[in-house]
Amino acid sequence: MFDSVRLPHRLDKEQFEEIKERLREKLLDAQFELAQRKKKTILLLINGSDGAGKGEVLNRLYEWLDDHYLETLSYGAQTDEERERPLEWRYWRDMPLYGRIGLMLGSWHHRPLLERAKGIAGRDAFHAALDEINRAEEMLFQEGVIVIKVWLFMPEEKASRRLAKIREADGGLRRATVIEWEDALNGKERERLAQAALDMVEKTSTGYAPWVVIAAEDARYRDAAVAELLLKTLDGANAESGPAAAAPSRVSAIALPRSSLISALDMTQSVDPESYSEELARLQQRISELTTGKKFEKRGLVVVFEGNDAAGKGGAIRRVRAALDPRRFRVHGVAAPTDEERARPYLWRFWRNIPRIGNVAIFDRSWYGRVLVERVEGLCSQQDWMRAYQEINDFEHQLERARLSVVKFWLAITQEEQLKRFNDREAQPTKRYKITPEDWRNREKWALYEEAANEMIDRTSARRAPWTIIEANDKKFARLKVLRTIVERLEADL
Amino acid sequence: MFDSVRLPHRLDKEQFEEIKERLREKLLDAQFELAQRKKKTILLLINGSDGAGKGEVLNRLYEWLDDHYLETLSYGAQTDEERERPLEWRYWRDMPLYGRIGLMLGSWHHRPLLERAKGIAGRDAFHAALDEINRAEEMLFQEGVIVIKVWLFMPEEKASRRLAKIREADGGLRRATVIEWEDALNGKERERLAQAALDMVEKTSTGYAPWVVIAAEDARYRDAAVAELLLKTLDGANAESGPAAAAPSRVSAIALPRSSLISALDMTQSVDPESYSEELARLQQRISELTTGKKFEKRGLVVVFEGNDAAGKGGAIRRVRAALDPRRFRVHGVAAPTDEERARPYLWRFWRNIPRIGNVAIFDRSWYGRVLVERVEGLCSQQDWMRAYQEINDFEHQLERARLSVVKFWLAITQEEQLKRFNDREAQPTKRYKITPEDWRNREKWALYEEAANEMIDRTSARRAPWTIIEANDKKFARLKVLRTIVERLEADL
Numbered sequence: 001m002f003d004s005v006r007l008p009h010r011l012d013k014e015q016f017e018e019i020k021e022r023l024r025e026k027l028l029d030a031q032f033e034l035a036q037r038k039k040k041t042i043l044l045l046i047n048g049s050d051g052a053g054k055g056e057v058l059n060r061l062y063e064w065l066d067d068h069y070l071e072t073l074s075y076g077a078q079t080d081e082e083r084e085r086p087l088e089w090r091y092w093r094d095m096p097l098y099g100r101i102g103l104m105l106g107s108w109h110h111r112p113l114l115e116r117a118k119g120i121a122g123r124d125a126f127h128a129a130l131d132e133i134n135r136a137e138e139m140l141f142q143e144g145v146i147v148i149k150v151w152l153f154m155p156e157e158k159a160s161r162r163l164a165k166i167r168e169a170d171g172g173l174r175r176a177t178v179i180e181w182e183d184a185l186n187g188k189e190r191e192r193l194a195q196a197a198l199d200m201v202e203k204t205s206t207g208y209a210p211w212v213v214i215a216a217e218d219a220r221y222r223d224a225a226v227a228e229l230l231l232k233t234l235d236g237a238n239a240e241s242g243p244a245a246a247a248p249s250r251v252s253a254i255a256l257p258r259s260s261l262i263s264a265l266d267m268t269q270s271v272d273p274e275s276y277s278e279e280l281a282r283l284q285q286r287i288s289e290l291t292t293g294k295k296f297e298k299r300g301l302v303v304v305f306e307g308n309d310a311a312g313k314g315g316a317i318r319r320v321r322a323a324l325d326p327r328r329f330r331v332h333g334v335a336a337p338t339d340e341e342r343a344r345p346y347l348w349r350f351w352r353n354i355p356r357i358g359n360v361a362i363f364d365r366s367w368y369g370r371v372l373v374e375r376v377e378g379l380c381s382q383q384d385w386m387r388a389y390q391e392i393n394d395f396e397h398q399l400e401r402a403r404l405s406v407v408k409f410w411l412a413i414t415q416e417e418q419l420k421r422f423n424d425r426e427a428q429p430t431k432r433y434k435i436t437p438e439d440w441r442n443r444e445k446w447a448l449y450e451e452a453a454n455e456m457i458d459r460t461s462a463r464r465a466p467w468t469i470i471e472a473n474d475k476k477f478a479r480l481k482v483l484r485t486i487v488e489r490l491e492a493d494l
Numbered sequence: 495m496f497d498s499v500r501l502p503h504r505l506d507k508e509q510f511e512e513i514k515e516r517l518r519e520k521l522l523d524a525q526f527e528l529a530q531r532k533k534k535t536i537l538l539l540i541n542g543s544d545g546a547g548k549g550e551v552l553n554r555l556y557e558w559l560d561d562h563y564l565e566t567l568s569y570g571a572q573t574d575e576e577r578e579r580p581l582e583w584r585y586w587r588d589m590p591l592y593g594r595i596g597l598m599l600g601s602w603h604h605r606p607l608l609e610r611a612k613g614i615a616g617r618d619a620f621h622a623a624l625d626e627i628n629r630a631e632e633m634l635f636q637e638g639v640i641v642i643k644v645w646l647f648m649p650e651e652k653a654s655r656r657l658a659k660i661r662e663a664d665g666g667l668r669r670a671t672v673i674e675w676e677d678a679l680n681g682k683e684r685e686r687l688a689q690a691a692l693d694m695v696e697k698t699s700t701g702y703a704p705w706v707v708i709a710a711e712d713a714r715y716r717d718a719a720v721a722e723l724l725l726k727t728l729d730g731a732n733a734e735s736g737p738a739a740a741a742p743s744r745v746s747a748i749a750l751p752r753s754s755l756i757s758a759l760d761m762t763q764s765v766d767p768e769s770y771s772e773e774l775a776r777l778q779q780r781i782s783e784l785t786t787g788k789k790f791e792k793r794g795l796v797v798v799f800e801g802n803d804a805a806g807k808g809g810a811i812r813r814v815r816a817a818l819d820p821r822r823f824r825v826h827g828v829a830a831p832t833d834e835e836r837a838r839p840y841l842w843r844f845w846r847n848i849p850r851i852g853n854v855a856i857f858d859r860s861w862y863g864r865v866l867v868e869r870v871e872g873l874c875s876q877q878d879w880m881r882a883y884q885e886i887n888d889f890e891h892q893l894e895r896a897r898l899s900v901v902k903f904w905l906a907i908t909q910e911e912q913l914k915r916f917n918d919r920e921a922q923p924t925k926r927y928k929i930t931p932e933d934w935r936n937r938e939k940w941a942l943y944e945e946a947a948n949e950m951i952d953r954t955s956a957r958r959a960p961w962t963i964i965e966a967n968d969k970k971f972a973r974l975k976v977l978r979t980i981v982e983r984l985e986a987d988l
Contacts, residue, residue, distance in 0.1 A: 038837065085848055086893055086898070089845060089848055092845035095842050124622060128625075131625045136888070142877075343592045343593070344589050344591060344592065344637075345589065345637035347586070348589050352586070356579060358578070387636060391629075394629060398581070401580065402579060404580070
């Protein structure tokens with residue numbers, strides 16, 4: 001989940017100043033409108049490693065917003081008053097009025113995480129606590145309290161080093177430094193915390209209160225990203241109708257320059273034709289062995305192909321297919337749904353094609369259509385595609401639990417390469433059918449599709465069913481990487 | 495939960511025939527409209543003890559409905575096909591089209607219940623399975639599939655006896671008899687099943703897919719009640735806007751005569767004045783001892799009073815108060831919310847008054863306003879009060895977990911007694927302030943309030959925080975029962 005956050009995310013001073021000016025103005029307008037309308041409360045939960053800058057973000061927001069309608073809600077060790085009441089009481093006590101914004105440090109996620117990191121709570125108890133949190137957040141959402149959950153991400157060592165430096169410089173005063181974990185956890189426990197946090201982000205990213213993980217190494221980027229998220233949420237809350245949940249989707253008046261897994265790919269990778277043939281044969285042979293062996297009779301394989309138009313999905317699928325026993329696989333091309341399919345929940349058309357144990361199903365486009373084409377083309381509401389991330393994670397978990405390995409590919413090509421391929425296709429009579437006016441139209445929405453793909457990969461790369469992004473400008477390189485990924489996964493699972 | 499189902503619920507032949515005629519006509523109309531609109535699917539899940547008549551209900555619905563738009567979805571042991579796919583696959587495979595009704599036997603609740611009853615699954619694993627079910631049912635709801643979950647209730651021995659009789663009469667053919675448990679569970683396990691079913695009904699009664707427990711001893715009542723529920727759900731699904739969830743609330747074109755806990759009370763109970771004074775003093779003394787003792791310093795007490803207007807809540811509260819240390823209790827009269835309170839989620843005004851450990855809070859009316867006055871007067875939407883049952887159960891669970899004993903009273907008087915008290919109050923200058931035009935207006939909605947109170951008691955009598963219904967036509971009797979209940983609860987908890 002959220003692998004993209006590990007990429008460099010930076011703003012230089014000039015970029016920052018320019019964005020800051022625009023952000024501030026819009027934030028103040030939106031905040032004022034929220035305060036006038038008095039219909040919604042916004043709770044911005046600032047979480048993350050110590051040293052990632054929780055306190056600094058808070059201070060920055062105080063600079064940028066009007067503090068008349070702003071509250072700091074900060075929870076550390078329980079006070080006497082709090083210890084003598086239910087755990088939830090302190091959050092309720094401070095609930096801001098409709099029209100106001102609360103900035104929260106030490107939210108209700110803190111204690112389950114701490115207990116998990118220290119090994120006090122087992123996995124089941126931890127998950128039970130997360131389920132309770134989901135119910136509570138759904139209730140708040142229904143009651144007009146919009147919860148935005150930010151996790152400021154910084155690799156553990158960097159955060160520790162930064163924290164030590166701040167403490168030193170500060171002469172032990174810890175002014176703007178929020179210490180939630182450092183003093184309570186040892187090194188091993190902090191590692192467990194990182195794992196638990198990931199688990200929590202996955203389990204509590206709901207349609208009504210999703211987590212947003214923000215790269216925190218660059219303070220300018222970090223602050224701008226949090227402020228931009230808050231602005232989007234304010235805009236959503238102020239909209240007369242429509243979705244009111246925190247809207248991490250990247251549609252905003254202020255466009256922050258983004259780093260994404262896709263934009264960070266090295267698209268120049270290629271293979272030479274000779275070693276290609278050899279390696280292809282070897283990998284196909286290996287897939288054949290693995291999928292006809294005794295052990296595979298107790299398992300199955302589901303392969304998902306998504307990617308840009310003309311990225312070479314068909315060619316890659318043919319190379320996989322060639323390695324499989326024709327009696328035991330099926331390829332499912334996913335186009336517009338049939339009448340039959342439209343008349344049922346969207347996952348039905350995929351469930352009907354889930355393979356038996358010992359078999360392979362290849363999906364040429366898939367259930368991810370909901371968070372790609374349906375999102376970009378407005379074929380479903382924002383609420384619908386926002387809840388789909390969790391629904392899809394649940395769905396794939398059900399497949400995994402039934403011993404089906406789920407392997408997911410995003411085939412990425414550059415805009416230039418796509419143009420070249422489109423033109424090539426139109427020039428060749430045998431390939432002309434492959435290209436439609438719709439493909440050209442989709443191309444115009446390149447940025448929106450890339451944005452959707454990035455968010456999809458961030459939100460649905462579960463531990464057991466991760467995405468593999470394929471640099472597909474070189475078709476042969478792409479095919480080998482696809483086959484190799486399948487081999488590695490089968491070897492691990494069998 | 496659902497204690498009212500243990501009361502006799504019967505229809506005589508004449509009543510049944512009359513209701514049947516009206517039900518059938520309306521059911522067919524509503525079913526036809528659903529089929530025409532093709533927007534929603536209805537899944538009616540028929541669950542319950544073996545012998546309670548699951549198969550008979552199914553057959554009855556086939557008689558009454560048009561079988562063109564009706565499907566039986568029946569799941570027993572897994573087939574070969576099913577065993578080789580994820581557990582969820584068989585339900586997805588059979589998903590009816592929008593516009594159709596599916597009658598389901600052996601729903602997805604069956605396996606978690608079975609594993610719990612047999613002791614294969616522990617409590618945490620069982621609850622994790624229930625949470626998954628909630629997420630899946632929420633998704634179905636969002637996708638236009640309305641799930642109605644019926645539990646046909648019959649005391650275990652009666653169901654067993656009935657089952658044996660049917661089997662005998664049937665020569666072992668088991669025609670209409672659905673055997674889900676009998677063959678898989680021994681006596682001890684069946685007892686555990688009953689407990690697990692209760693737990694499940696509590697944990698999976700959500701705003702979008704609540705359980706409805708139906709008394710099944712009288713076949714006529716049972717069938718009419720299921721059909722009436724289906725009719726209400728159809729009406730909801732066919733409504734252009736508004737809530738689409740299964741609507742167990744008792745507003746229907748066909749009014750089935752109901753048995754409720756409140757209507758079943760013996761309202762003639764009273765005490766003689768002499769023994770009253772003695773007993774009152776004794777109970778107050780005991781409460782005083784209990785709430786000033788060492789053990790109470792580690793606990794607390796929350797007492798909720800709800801009931802008809804003029805039922806004597808104030809008088810009862812005064813008798814409790816007299817027994818308490820004035821430094822350590824507060825009485826909270828709950829009237830219309832203040833501006834401050836209206837500007838926050840509805841539970842906030844109660845959270846702010848949750849007592850510290852070692853203290854007592856008495857609520858004269860409470861958070862149940864949401865499912866009583868707000869429901870009846872239309873001050874919130876049906877969705878809002880339907881989700882409130884679960885939210886309130888969660889809230890009280892949080893109090894209980896923090897070692898606060900939650901004791902809840904419903905003070906019931908008859909309509910005649912209320913009239914008498916209203917008139918008395920108006921005649922007395924010192925009491926005239928107590929009676930308002932609103933009280934007279936509420937009185938006109940007696941049936942609606944009683945219905946709301948009954949459903950409230952059924953859905954929020956959790957094991958740890960049950961309702962106690964007080965027969966309050968005799969004020970002295972009522973007060974003693976209130977005090978006695980508090981004493982018993984404190985003695986149990988301390």
